Amino acid sequence: MLRRTVHEQGKVAVFRGRALASSGEFYWPIDSTQSNAVQIEIVMANGYNGAFNLGELRDRKRRSLASVCNLEFYTEDLKYFVTASIYDLHGNLMVRIVDNKWQVFRSAILKIQL
Incomplete structure (x- = not known):
C-alpha cells in the first residue's frame, strides 16, 4: 500500500514498513488561478461550516474556517x-x-x- 504525504519540499512517497518522520509541514495551497467568484464550502464532521468566495480569501488575512474538538482550520495568504x-x-x-x-x-x- 502506497501512501503519499505533501510537505514544503514537494511530494514524498511513504511506503508501508518504513520509518515515519517525527516532524514536518503540511502545504495546502488554494488555486489562485480560479475566478474570484469560485465558492469554497467548508464541511466537517460537525456539518456545514459556511462558504467563502475566493475573492474574500485573496486579502491575505487569516480567516477561521472551522473548529472541532482540538482542531482549528483556517486560511491565510x-x-x-x-x-x-x-x-x-x-x-x-x-x-x-x-x-x-x-x-x-x-x-x-x-x-x-x-
Whole structure:
C-alpha cells in the first residue's frame, strides 16, 4: 500500500514498513488561478461550516474556517492551515500541529501488533 504525504519540499512517497518522520509541514495551497467568484464550502464532521468566495480569501488575512474538538482550520495568504493537539487516552500529547508544522511525540505512541 502506497501512501503519499505533501510537505514544503514537494511530494514524498511513504511506503508501508518504513520509518515515519517525527516532524514536518503540511502545504495546502488554494488555486489562485480560479475566478474570484469560485465558492469554497467548508464541511466537517460537525456539518456545514459556511462558504467563502475566493475573492474574500485573496486579502491575505487569516480567516477561521472551522473548529472541532482540538482542531482549528483556517486560511491565510491563499493557503489552508490546521492547528491541533492530539492526546492519547491517558492525556499524553502524541501529535502537535501548529500552523501546519507538525511533530510526533514518539515517547507517547505505542506500537500495537494484531
